[in-house]
Amino acid sequence: MRVYFDHNATTPIAPSVLETMTSVLRAEFGNPSSIHHFGQRAKGVLDDARTAVADLLKAEVSEVVFTSGGTESDNFAIRGVAEALEVTGRRHLVASAIEHEAVLTTFKALARRGWTTTLLPVDTSGIVAPEALAAAMTDETALVSVMHANNEIGTVQPVADLARIAHARGALFHTDAVQSVAKIPVDVRALGADLLSLSAHKFNGPKGAGALWIKRGTRIAAILTGGKHERNRRAGTENVAAIAGLGVAATLAGTKLTTEAARLSALRDRLENEVLARIPHTAINGARDRRVPNTTNISFEGVEAESLLIALDLEGVAVSTGSACSSGTLEPSHVLRAMGLPTHRTQNSIRLSLGAGNTDEQVDYLLETLPKVVEKLRALTGARR
Numbered sequence: 001m002r003v004y005f006d007h008n009a010t011t012p013i014a015p016s017v018l019e020t021m022t023s024v025l026r027a028e029f030g031n032p033s034s035i036h037h038f039g040q041r042a043k044g045v046l047d048d049a050r051t052a053v054a055d056l057l058k059a060e061v062s063e064v065v066f067t068s069g070g071t072e073s074d075n076f077a078i079r080g081v082a083e084a085l086e087v088t089g090r091r092h093l094v095a096s097a098i099e100h101e102a103v104l105t106t107f108k109a110l111a112r113r114g115w116t117t118t119l120l121p122v123d124t125s126g127i128v129a130p131e132a133l134a135a136a137m138t139d140e141t142a143l144v145s146v147m148h149a150n151n152e153i154g155t156v157q158p159v160a161d162l163a164r165i166a167h168a169r170g171a172l173f174h175t176d177a178v179q180s181v182a183k184i185p186v187d188v189r190a191l192g193a194d195l196l197s198l199s200a201h202k203f204n205g206p207k208g209a210g211a212l213w214i215k216r217g218t219r220i221a222a223i224l225t226g227g228k229h230e231r232n233r234r235a236g237t238e239n240v241a242a243i244a245g246l247g248v249a250a251t252l253a254g255t256k257l258t259t260e261a262a263r264l265s266a267l268r269d270r271l272e273n274e275v276l277a278r279i280p281h282t283a284i285n286g287a288r289d290r291r292v293p294n295t296t297n298i299s300f301e302g303v304e305a306e307s308l309l310i311a312l313d314l315e316g317v318a319v320s321t322g323s324a325c326s327s328g329t330l331e332p333s334h335v336l337r338a339m340g341l342p343t344h345r346t347q348n349s350i351r352l353s354l355g356a357g358n359t360d361e362q363v364d365y366l367l368e369t370l371p372k373v374v375e376k377l378r379a380l381t382g383a384r385r
Ligand SMILES: Cc1ncc(COP(=O)(O)O)c(C=O)c1O
Pocket: 008, 009, 068, 069, 070, 071, 072, 074, 100, 102, 147, 149, 150, 151, 176, 178, 179, 199, 200, 201, 208, 210
């Protein structure tokens, strides 16, 4: 059996997405900026996709700008606002300590160019406290960027409260919703943000396509400059087929959001409860009641995460660790560290993220396999059983 429990890394393309993309690649080769028939047909494909994304977010169609994915959308939001607001003297940026690297590394780059940056702490449940943001805000704050759902532990942040605090001090608010779109309802106006990032490959669309939602009237500079594409906000001939795929994936997500969220949370909760019951010295990381429905992050005391990942892969089960292997040394997850978890939790945790293809049988297989693998690894290292 081969089972994929790594949907927060990426998801398989839905058949209807693939079908649309191939037919667009075959038939709609026109440049959407061309005035003639071929161009207008391609532009029609973009229009349909833009409407689909806007519908999913309850946004206006003209507020959706297509990008190459989550990383570009995050860069665009942060660098674009920084550039637009530089002249106002606002040179302070705030994010949470548990953001994706697309945000954290962009902050570091701007810090090297003289911007002041603040990273907000999270509590042990992996949630940012609104009071922490209120304390960090200054009259120079240009932008606050706090993710909607965390990619490693799945916790959902109090974005509406945080956006209100940012706005009260005249700052803009961006949320990286790459891990929440298509998993929970995302209504841009209810969230109160000014900018929101999403990425198609996290919800059964293609890699290399995404969008930045920009609230009408938001001050932002283009970071990709060139032609007048995307209403002057993002230059470059659009990846028409991938954007068409994003549109179909967005529509699909909208139609099955409620049923799929209920199905996945039931699967995930059963998985978690059984792991806790069957394997001693395990713990769930992050608030269990404020998470996207598909994600769990579990610590196995005495078991090194990388070894567990590899052992599970040999049994046909794909999971991930929150840690990155850099220059031969294992770096514990910055998210788990920010939560203040002890080393035996930060280095011994794996993430399981469920998605459309997962079934009860697959969870049963995991529940048979995981206890054996953990016991074996604990025996090997002489760790507690
Ligand atoms: C929270 C979050 N933001 C941004 C990204 C980057 O998205 P992309 O892979 O489309 O560049 C990811 C992907 O892992 C993510 O999980």
